[in-house]
Amino acid sequence: MDPDSVQGADAEEAAYTAAADAILNAARVVAVTGAGISVESGIPDFRSAGGLWSKYPPEDYATIEAFYDDPDKVWELWYELAETLKDVQPNPGHRALAELEQMGRLSVVVTQNIDALHHAAGNTSVIEYHGRADTLYCPACRRRRPLDLSQRALGAPRCVCGGYMKPDVVLFGELIPTTALHLADSLARNCGVMIIVGTSATVYPAAGLPFIAKENGAFIIECNTESTQFTETITDIFLQGPAGETLPRLVEKVRNR
Ligand code: NAD
Numbered sequence: 001m002d003p004d005s006v007q008g009a010d011a012e013e014a015a016y017t018a019a020a021d022a023i024l025n026a027a028r029v030v031a032v033t034g035a036g037i038s039v040e041s042g043i044p045d046f047r048s049a050g051g052l053w054s055k056y057p058p059e060d061y062a063t064i065e066a067f068y069d070d071p072d073k074v075w076e077l078w079y080e081l082a083e084t085l086k087d088v089q090p091n092p093g094h095r096a097l098a099e100l101e102q103m104g105r106l107s108v109v110v111t112q113n114i115d116a117l118h119h120a121a122g123n124t125s126v127i128e129y130h131g132r133a134d135t136l137y138c139p140a141c142r143r144r145r146p147l148d149l150s151q152r153a154l155g156a157p158r159c160v161c162g163g164y165m166k167p168d169v170v171l172f173g174e175l176i177p178t179t180a181l182h183l184a185d186s187l188a189r190n191c192g193v194m195i196i197v198g199t200s201a202t203v204y205p206a207a208g209l210p211f212i213a214k215e216n217g218a219f220i221i222e223c224n225t226e227s228t229q230f231t232e233t234i235t236d237i238f239l240q241g242p243a244g245e246t247l248p249r250l251v252e253k254v255r256n257r
Contacts, residue, residue, distance in 0.1 A: 019237045020253035022219045023105055026192030031097055032209050033111045033118070036198020036224060040091040040244040043084065043115055047200075052081065064173040071156035071164040078167040079152045082133055086149065090121035093197065093223075093243035096251040098122035105254055107191070110184045112199060112206045114169045127180050127187075129206050135168035144168060176205060188212040195250075197223045197243050201230055210234060223247060 023029055035045040046052040060066055061077040090098075098121040100106035108125040109118050114133040118126045131137075137144050140163035147167070151157055157165045170176055184206075188194065194213040201207040207229075214220055214234040222228070222235040223246045231238050239246040 015237050015239060016250055016253045017257075019221045019239065019250055020257050022193050022221065022237070023100075023195075023250075023254050024257055026219070028107045028187075028191045029100070029105055029193045029195065030107055030187045030191040030213070031100075031109045031195040031197060032199065032206070033097075033109060033113060033197045034199025034201075034206075035113060036200075037093045037111075037243045037247075038088070038091075038113055038115055038117055039198065040093060040242055041088045041115075041117060043088055052077070056080075058172055062172055064171045067164075067166050067171060071166070074166075075156045078133065078169075079149065082147055082149055082167075085115050085133055088115060088117065090117045091244045093247040094118055094121035094123075096247035097197075100251050100254065101125060103251075103254065106195075108187055110187065110206070110209065112203060127184055129170075129176060129180050129184060131167070131169035131177075133167055133169055136165040137168040138163050138165045181205065184209055185212065188218075189216045191218050193219045193221060195221045195223065196230060196235075197247065199224075199228070201228050221250075223250070 039045065044051055056077040061074050067074045094117050097106060097109055097118065101123050108127060109123050110127045110129055111118055112130050114130055116132045116134055134147050135144055136147050136157055138159035138161060141159060141161040143159055159165050188209040189212060191213055194210055196210050210220055210230055211234060220235050221237045221239065222230055223239045223243050225242055239250060
C-alpha cells in the first residue's frame with residue numbers, strides 16, 4: 001500500500017477520534033444543517049444548473065412581494081417542490097444525528113432545510129430556521145394547516161378567513177421568526193461543539209451561527225463534500241465526504257469511545 005495513503009487514512013481516523021472526543025467532552029452540542037445533508041435523500045440543492053432556481057427564478061417565485069403580487073404564480077413553485085418532497089426519506093446522515101440525540105450527545109439541530117427530514121429521522125429537538133414546505137400559514141390571521149396536494153389545481157390555497165395562505169417557509173424579504181432567531185443565537189453562544197453539515201454558508205443570518213459559536217469558544221466540526229468559507233477560518237476539524245458517510249462514521253466513533 002502507498003505510504004501516503006496509509007498516512008492519509010491514519011490522519012483521517014485521528015480526525016474522527018478527535019471530533020468524537022470533542023463531542024463527548026462538551027456540555028452542549030448543536031448541529032447546523034443545510035441543503036447538503038438532504039442531497040442523498042434525492043433533494044437537489046436549488047442553486048446548481050438545472051436546480052429549482054433555474055426554472056423558477058427566486059425573485060419571481062420566492063419573495064414575499066411576489067406572493068402578494070401573484071399568489072397563484074408563486075404557488076406553482078411551492079406545489080412542485082411539495083410534490084418532490086412528499087416521498088423523500090431521511091438518509092443515514094439524518095439518522096446519525098437522530099442517534100446522537102438519542103445517545104444524549106446532541107442538544108438540538110438548527111436546520112435551514114424545509115423538508116422536515118430531521119423530524120422524520122427521529123430528532124425531537126429541531127429548530128426549522130426557514131420553516132417547512134409541508135405546512136401552510138395565513139399571514140392575515142396566523143392560522144396554520146397541512147398542505148393538501150390534491151388541491152393543487154385550485155391554485156393558491158385560501159384560509160378559512162378568506163386570505164391567501166403562503167407556504168410556511170421564510171420567503172426572501174421576510175424575517176426569520178423571532179423565536180427561532182433568538183433561540184438559535186443563544187444556542188450558538190452557549191454550545192461547546194457545533195457540527196456544521198452541508199451548508200455553503202451563503203444565506204444569512206443562518207450562515208452567521210458558526211461564527212458566533214466560534215467567537216464564544218465552541219469547537220467547530222464541519223462535514224461537507226467541499227470546503228466552504230468556514231473551512232479555512234473557523235473549522236477545527238473538517239470531515240470531508242457525503243454526510244451520509246461522514247456522520248454515521250462520526251457517531252459510531254462516539255458510540256465506541
Ligand atoms: P447550499 O445549496 O447553498 O449548499 C449546499 C452545501 O452542501 C454545499 O456546500 C455542498 O458542498 C454541500 N453538499 C452537497 N452534497 C453534500 C453531501 N452529500 N454531504 C455533505 N455536504 C454536501 O445550501 P444551504 O447552505 O443550505 O442554503 C440553501 C438554502 O436553500 C437554505 O436556506 C435552505 O432553506 C434552502 N434549501 C433547502 C433544501 C431542503 O429543504 N432540502 C434544499 C435546497 C435548498
